[in-house]
Amino acid sequence: MYYLFDGSYAGFLTCVFESFEHREFSVTPITSDRFTGDFFRDNREVITDAAKAKRVQRGLRKKLDSNRAMDFFRVYLSEDPEAWQAAFRMILRIFDTGPEIMLDFGDNDVIFFAQTLKKVGRERHRMKAFIRFQKSSDGMYFAIVEPDFNVLPLISGFFKRRYADQPWLIYDARRKYGLWYDGNTVAEVQLTPAEKDALSPHHIAITLDERDEHFQQLWQQYFKSTNIESRRNMKLHLRHVPRRYWKYLTEKNGM
Amino acid sequence: MSRIEEKLKILADAAKYDVSCSSSGSKRKNKGGIGDASASGICHTYTEDGRCVSLLKILLTNHCIYDCAFCVSRKSNDVKRAAFTVEEVVDLTMNFYRRNYIEGLFLSSGIFKNADFTMERLLRIVKKLRTEERYNGYIHLKTIPGASEELIREAGLYADRMSINLELPTEAGLKMVAPEKDHESVRKPLAFVNEQMQSYKKESKLIRHVPSFVPAGQSTQMVIGATPESDFEIMNVADEYYKNYKLKRVYYSGYIPINNEHQALPQIGSAPPLIRENRLYQTDWLLRFYDFKLDEILHPGHKNLELDIDPKLDWALRNPHFFPVDINKADYKMIIRIPGIGRQSAMKIVNARKFGKLREYQIRKMGIAFNRARYFMVCADTPFTLGNMAMDHVKKRILENGNSTYKRKLPTGQLTLF
Ligand code: SF4
Numbered sequence A: 001m002y003y004l005f006d007g008s009y010a011g012f013l014t015c016v017f018e019s020f021e022h023r024e025f026s027v028t029p030i031t032s033d034r035f036t037g038d039f040f041r042d043n044r045e046v047i048t049d050a051a052k053a054k055r056v057q058r059g060l061r062k063k064l065d066s067n068r069a070m071d072f073f074r075v076y077l078s079e080d081p082e083a084w085q086a087a088f089r090m091i092l093r094i095f096d097t098g099p100e101i102m103l104d105f106g107d108n109d110v111i112f113f114a115q116t117l118k119k120v121g122r123e124r125h126r127m128k129a130f131i132r133f134q135k136s137s138d139g140m141y142f143a144i145v146e147p148d149f150n151v152l153p154l155i156s157g158f159f160k161r162r163y164a165d166q167p168w169l170i171y172d173a174r175r176k177y178g179l180w181y182d183g184n185t186v187a188e189v190q191l192t193p194a195e196k197d198a199l200s201p202h203h204i205a206i207t208l209d210e211r212d213e214h215f216q217q218l219w220q221q222y223f224k225s226t227n228i229e230s231r232r233n234m235k236l237h238l239r240h241v242p243r244r245y246w247k248y249l250t251e252k253n254g255m
Numbered sequence B: 001m002s003r004i005e006e007k008l009k010i011l012a013d014a015a016k017y018d019v020s021c022s023s024s025g026s027k028r029k030n031k032g033g034i035g036d037a038s039a040s041g042i043c044h045t046y047t048e049d050g051r052c053v054s055l056l057k058i059l060l061t062n063h064c065i066y067d068c069a070f071c072v073s074r075k076s077n078d079v080k081r082a083a084f085t086v087e088e089v090v091d092l093t094m095n096f097y098r099r100n101y102i103e104g105l106f107l108s109s110g111i112f113k114n115a116d117f118t119m120e121r122l123l124r125i126v127k128k129l130r131t132e133e134r135y136n137g138y139i140h141l142k143t144i145p146g147a148s149e150e151l152i153r154e155a156g157l158y159a160d161r162m163s164i165n166l167e168l169p170t171e172a173g174l175k176m177v178a179p180e181k182d183h184e185s186v187r188k189p190l191a192f193v194n195e196q197m198q199s200y201k202k203e204s205k206l207i208r209h210v211p212s213f214v215p216a217g218q219s220t221q222m223v224i225g226a227t228p229e230s231d232f233e234i235m236n237v238a239d240e241y242y243k244n245y246k247l248k249r250v251y252y253s254g255y256i257p258i259n260n261e262h263q264a265l266p267q268i269g270s271a272p273p274l275i276r277e278n279r280l281y282q283t284d285w286l287l288r289f290y291d292f293k294l295d296e297i298l299h300p301g302h303k304n305l306e307l308d309i310d311p312k313l314d315w316a317l318r319n320p321h322f323f324p325v326d327i328n329k330a331d332y333k334m335i336i337r338i339p340g341i342g343r344q345s346a347m348k349i350v351n352a353r354k355f356g357k358l359r360e361y362q363i364r365k366m367g368i369a370f371n372r373a374r375y376f377m378v379c380a381d382t383p384f385t386l387g388n389m390a391m392d393h394v395k396k397r398i399l400e401n402g403n404s405t406y407k408r409k410l411p412t413g414q415l416t417l418f
Helices: A009-021 A050-063 A066-076 A081-097 A099-103 A108-130 A152-162 A193-199 A212-225 A234-240 A243-248 B003-013 B086-098 B115-131 B149-158 B171-177 B184-206 B231-245 B274-289 B311-318 B343-355 B360-364 B370-376 B391-401 B404-409 B411-415
Strands: A002-005 A028-031 A043-045 A141-145 A168-172 A177-181 A186-189 B055-059 B104-108 B138-142 B161-163 B218-224 B249-254
Touching: A002 A009, A009 A050, A009 A066, A009 A081, A028 A081, A050 A066, A050 A081, A066 A081, A066 A108, A081 A099, A081 A108, A099 A108, A099 B343, A108 A152, A108 A243, A141 A243, A152 A168, A152 A177, A152 A186, A212 B003, A212 B086, B003 B055, B003 B086, B055 B086, B086 B104, B086 B115, B104 B115, B115 B138, B115 B149, B138 B149, B149 B161, B149 B184, B184 B218, B184 B231, B218 B231, B218 B274, B231 B249, B231 B274, B249 B274, B274 B311, B311 B391, B360 B370, B370 B391
Parallel strands: A002 A028, A002 A043, A141 A168, B055 B104, B104 B138, B138 B161, B161 B218, B218 B249
Antiparallel strands: A168 A177, A177 A186
């Protein structure tokens, strides 16, 4: 049976709640907009319910330590319906038999969950590395990214701690939302079409700080000078910095 | 090109032969300023040679009173010289850091005037970063051999990591190319910094708020392939330094020919020994994290690492009596010795087998190099065979149809890179 939900994590957890409520255990959670209809299987529309989601979350937290419970959120951020299914079945198993099953790596769901978790973790790490701020004339540091997975929620704390004394904006151009830090707190922001336009990589309409281009150029120079030509190994280079990330990397866009 | 850009070009170019770029091991927190250290380190980009770029790695100056034959900055070399001012280094570091280009600064220098004069300049930079800019990002600082202990101690309060390079693995090798230098002048400051680190650590157990002193520890670097040391000699030196000075890392840097003036050194045009360098790192890794003893991998009867296969596979082929390992029964310690199985996969195996005997299809999904591992392990459904396959046959099979790692790294394949 398909459970159609709104794609939010609370919605996902509500699906778990309802599956217990209706004693339906062979369930495929899927977002409503991806559902194209399937005559052979029933479906149930699941309305996101914060209270139900919270109960499932609390249940997980009781069974697992908070970091392991977070893993379900991390895997959810992969936006991969197959990983959602695996996570869904695992939650049912955890409530049924206990948290040890998280280590049953011989099981298809558990190993797929672990692999997905690793992929999301790698993307999170990449975003910590690949984000390149530009400084605007009013002192705001802004960056655009298009991560493979929806990892902004996972890097928010990192950037807040590190860049505590400068306002910044990190905008996910694929998912069309951003994180904005005003020097105090981080908030999620949606941009107006005009603001989005202003941020598009090829015609930046934001006025840059007068020294910003200078430092971009210095960084590009550094990137060139620190390379050792007789060790050239583009294959390795590409493995670490895949082409899809180049668009927003200052050092790959100069000269 | 602006003057500052020209300086950056010269002084980054001169610093790049120091291969260390690690930004890990420190847990410095942001205390009301900017920056912190990420315990596991972050590579912000990779150069076209595939090396991690984590730190802004520069020399304060490439003026030098010494004439070490293996070094681009040596006195007699005809290169453009430059020197940053203290303010310039601080400005570059802060502006790169704020844009998330880097994890921090790696600052080294040629020796101008004398050791203390140079060390004092380096100290002024790191002090300014920490106290005036309230910068808590990573700092790797070179200890200048021969500098006074007072200066070194103060620098240690601001740096996350300090290092001094051995340059050549043995004293004899060093004498050949840098007669003015000796290993004693490296050992002394390494020992001094290590003593300080230990006493600060002890103190911090008794008293709260003891300042941190070189929290990410010390490292060193050896140049490989410039002088004729064997891998056995090199790893023995590394082993000794790890033990005596509690080093966090030893780096091995394949020599890149930079001049034809010195007859004893490889001449320009000869390729740097990249595969050998890689094999040394793999050995280093096996010693530190896989519980291998050095004499299992290298000994007087086996002085050099194989180039066509990695040291773990080489060890396994020379020790067939340990194999095959039953992954459903063996200890974790033995499972990580199987070629093609790393520590993470071994943990997965040990956890997963509590739920039932593991079969081949399950193992294959756990992130192992199955083409290598298959000859050295048995799973629940591995067909029973009489006797073992001869190890030279196994090697041939792995090299032939194994994954391309070996093919790519074979010396002949390497030539296509140039
Ligand atoms: S002292 Fe250092 S910088 Fe000077 S020539 Fe020797 S290795 Fe190069």
